[in-house]
Amino acid sequence: MANNSPIIEVRGLTKKYNGATVVKGIDFEVRKGEIFGLLGPNGAGKTTTMEMIEGLRRPDGGTAIVAGYDTQKSLNKVKQVIGVQLQSTSLFELLTVKEIMQMYASFYKDPREIDPLLKEMILTEKKNARVKSLSGGQKQRLAIALALINDPLVIFLDEPTTGLDPQARRTLWDIILKLKEKGKTVVLSTHYMDEAQVLCDRICLMDQGEIVALDTPQNLISRLKLEKGIDLDLDTRESNLEDVFISMTGRSLREE
Amino acid sequence: MSLKAYWQLTLAQLRIFARNRQVIFFSLLFPILLMLMLGSFLGSSGGNISLQAYVIDGDESTASQQLIDTIGQQGIIEVVEPPVTVTDLNGALERLKNGDVQLIVEIPEGYGQSLEAAAAEAAGGSGGAEAGSQPPAGVNVYYDETRMTTAQVGLTVINQVIDGISKSLTGYEPVLAVNPEGVQGVQLEYIDFLVPGIVAMMIMSNNLNGVAGQIASWRERGILRRMQSTPLHASTFISAQITARLLLNGFQALIVLLVGYLFFETQVNGSWALLVMFVVLGTLTFIAMGFIIAGLAKTPESAGPIAGMISFPLLFLGGVFFPISNMPELLQPIVKLLPIAHLSTALRQVMNVGADLTMLWPETLLLLGWMAVSFIVASFTFKWE
Numbered sequence: 001m002a003n004n005s006p007i008i009e010v011r012g013l014t015k016k017y018n019g020a021t022v023v024k025g026i027d028f029e030v031r032k033g034e035i036f037g038l039l040g041p042n043g044a045g046k047t048t049t050m051e052m053i054e055g056l057r058r059p060d061g062g063t064a065i066v067a068g069y070d071t072q073k074s075l076n077k078v079k080q081v082i083g084v085q086l087q088s089t090s091l092f093e094l095l096t097v098k099e100i101m102q103m104y105a106s107f108y109k110d111p112r113e114i115d116p117l118l119k120e121m122i123l124t125e126k127k128n129a130r131v132k133s134l135s136g137g138q139k140q141r142l143a144i145a146l147a148l149i150n151d152p153l154v155i156f157l158d159e160p161t162t163g164l165d166p167q168a169r170r171t172l173w174d175i176i177l178k179l180k181e182k183g184k185t186v187v188l189s190t191h192y193m194d195e196a197q198v199l200c201d202r203i204c205l206m207d208q209g210e211i212v213a214l215d216t217p218q219n220l221i222s223r224l225k226l227e228k229g230i231d232l233d234l235d236t237r238e239s240n241l242e243d244v245f246i247s248m249t250g251r252s253l254r255e256e
Numbered sequence: 257m258s259l260k261a262y263w264q265l266t267l268a269q270l271r272i273f274a275r276n277r278q279v280i281f282f283s284l285l286f287p288i289l290l291m292l293m294l295g296s297f298l299g300s301s302g303g304n305i306s307l308q309a310y311v312i313d314g315d316e317s318t319a320s321q322q323l324i325d326t327i328g329q330q331g332i333i334e335v336v337e338p339p340v341t342v343t344d345l346n347g348a349l350e351r352l353k354n355g356d357v358q359l360i361v362e363i364p365e366g367y368g369q370s371l372e373a374a375a376a377e378a379a380g381g382s383g384g385a386e387a388g389s390q391p392p393a394g395v396n397v398y399y400d401e402t403r404m405t406t407a408q409v410g411l412t413v414i415n416q417v418i419d420g421i422s423k424s425l426t427g428y429e430p431v432l433a434v435n436p437e438g439v440q441g442v443q444l445e446y447i448d449f450l451v452p453g454i455v456a457m458m459i460m461s462n463n464l465n466g467v468a469g470q471i472a473s474w475r476e477r478g479i480l481r482r483m484q485s486t487p488l489h490a491s492t493f494i495s496a497q498i499t500a501r502l503l504l505n506g507f508q509a510l511i512v513l514l515v516g517y518l519f520f521e522t523q524v525n526g527s528w529a530l531l532v533m534f535v536v537l538g539t540l541t542f543i544a545m546g547f548i549i550a551g552l553a554k555t556p557e558s559a560g561p562i563a564g565m566i567s568f569p570l571l572f573l574g575g576v577f578f579p580i581s582n583m584p585e586l587l588q589p590i591v592k593l594l595p596i597a598h599l600s601t602a603l604r605q606v607m608n609v610g611a612d613l614t615m616l617w618p619e620t621l622l623l624l625g626w627m628a629v630s631f632i633v634a635s636f637t638f639k640w641e
Contacts, residue, residue, distance in 0.1 A: 054485055056641075076487055084485040090477040094275040095268055106264035107486040130275075150486075 007032040007154060007185050008053060012062030015048050023048050024209040025062060030154075030187060035180050037200035038189040039241065044206040046189040047087055050156050053187070054084050067153050080108065083147030085140075087158040087189075093132040097123055097142055100131060101149065108150040121145040121175065137168030144175065155179060157188045161195060173198060193241035203241070207249045220244045261488055265496030273504050280508075283462055287454045287512045294577075295447040295520055307410050309359035310338045310348050317368030323395070324363075326417050333359065333413055352400055359410040362396040375425045448523050451516035452603035453576040455509050459538040460570060460596050462505045464563040467497070467546025472559035475550075475641060484640040494547070494638065501543050502536065509535045525610030534606065537623045538599040544630030551637030570596045575604075595626040 399407035574596030
């Protein structure tokens with residue numbers, strides 16, 4: 001398969017909660033092997049969008065196709081080829097890392113070996129430690145290890161670095177970049193612009209259930225410079241995605 | 257359903273249980289404390305099954321008085337004086353029907369004489385074989401057929417007394433040892449009533465609260481959602497939950513039974529296998545109900561109160577602490593449909609009376625019915641999120 005062919009196709013995806021439309025008929029494609037960022041403030045619809053693609057929520061309209069399978073028609077096929085790290089998953093605190101890995105491995109037909117996976121996630125030393133005793137970064141790496149246990153084609157990471165200290169974030173960035181090296185496709189949501197800028201090949205800026213821009217980080221920034229160049233050049237700092245977002249929505253990313 | 261996933265989930269749940277020492281400790285401590293408290297306070301203070309009897313002595317001889325005393329000495333039947341308004345057998349029978357007494361023993365006129373005659377014949381007779389040729393002196397015992405258990409206890413005691421008297425008269429040498437357990441077996445104390453009730457209570461509350469609370473909390477914390485994003489089937493997850501709960505809660509119930517048996521001398525007159533069967537049946541029924549509550553509860557905080565709202569009245573209505581027959585007439589038909597009532601009755605019948613399956617099929621069927629209906633409802637109400 002060519003590197004540019006889409007592995008995820010989203011068409012007219014819509015979700016309503018209690019009468020309010022939180023995702024408003026969005027379309028986008030994710031290419032095989034890229035890190036695709038969903039960027040936006042809280043409540044922009046990032047998580048809902050991801051969960052509809054993962055098959056965890058039923059869309060009220062539109063379709064999502066992952067690796068050729070429609071998430072509404074062949075959900076079980078989709079589940080076999082994706083790995084998911086949810087925003088607010090807690091794991092069984094009283095189990096050890098190894099035990100919880102074995103448990104998740106048992107859900108799949110052809111799971112990966114646990115030891116090499118633990119090594120990649122820098123968790124080998126914690127193999128027999130209980131989840132309860134892990135640090136925030138270690139828990140998050142375990143969550144990613146679990147998402148990788150079926151050797152998936154597409155990995156969904158929902159705000160993987162939220163609440164982590166700077167060092168733990170860097171460690172996680174390295175891990176995510178290594179996934180890309182291995183040819184995995186990563187869909188990542190975040191509200192940190194620096195994270196999106198470092199990790200993502202392309203960024204989908206979302207606000208209030210709509211896509212406001214979709215491009216590479218560089219293109220987004222240079223487009224902004226072209227539009228409002230002089231203003232920003234007066235600044236000593238480099239303009240970044242935060243500026244892009246503010247200029248497009250008039251609001252800051254971290255508001256709300 | 258994947259066997260590998262089923263096994264791993266069961267194992268995970270058992271590990272979580274085993275590592276949650278506090279839960280295990282308190283869920284065992286509570287019933288044992290309850291046993292200790294209620295058992296020692298109420299167990300000795302006249303909580304015994306008591307049987308009151310009128311004796312209508314139509315003979316008024318030394319022999320008849322001896323019979324009355326012997327019956328009283330057994331310690332099970334209390335011979336009481338009928339009120340003065342009761343003058344004849346018919347009056348006494350009215351009292352029996354009203355439940356004021358449980359037995360009426362009527363000693364006919366000529367009882368003493370016929371005993372003497374029998375004794376004389378036995379002493380002077382040519383052989384033991386002819387000793388019984390004299391028609392035996394008849395003692396009439398009236399009992400309430402609607403209270404078979406009490407009646408049977410009373411009849412056993414009186415039979416034993418009469419039997420003893422006839423044997424002593426005829427100079428009968430026992431060739432076979434008499435097995436005294438038959439009578440001791442029904443000499444029940446409150447603890448014998450209490451322990452099966454406590455076990456039934458434990459089975460109900462551990463499973464209702466345990467399943468509902470845990471599932472609702474796992475749902476809230478996103479643990480179920482994470483599993484939902486894997487190819488795992490809900491049926492595999494539920495089966496594993498049931499297996500692990502059954503092992504753990506069944507085991508806990510058995511520990512409490514054993515504590516009662518070993519330290520409080522609770523009788524187990526029936527088969528342990530049957531007892532285990534009812535523990536299993538009860539556990540499954542209440543697990544299923546726990547799943548229903550977990551499905552209804554919107555938050556883990558509401559799961560506890562919902563489970564409590566169901567289990568608390570059941571504790572009082574279900575014959576856990578007080579016999580169902582003590583309940584108001586109006587409530588009886590409802591009470592008799594409750595699963596906890598059947599579980600406690602079944603456990604009690606097996607332990608106290610030594611009932612077997614042929615006697616307990618109504619309880620078994622009703623529990624099976626509750627279990628089946630609950631599982632069907634649970635399978636419709638279960639949701640991952």
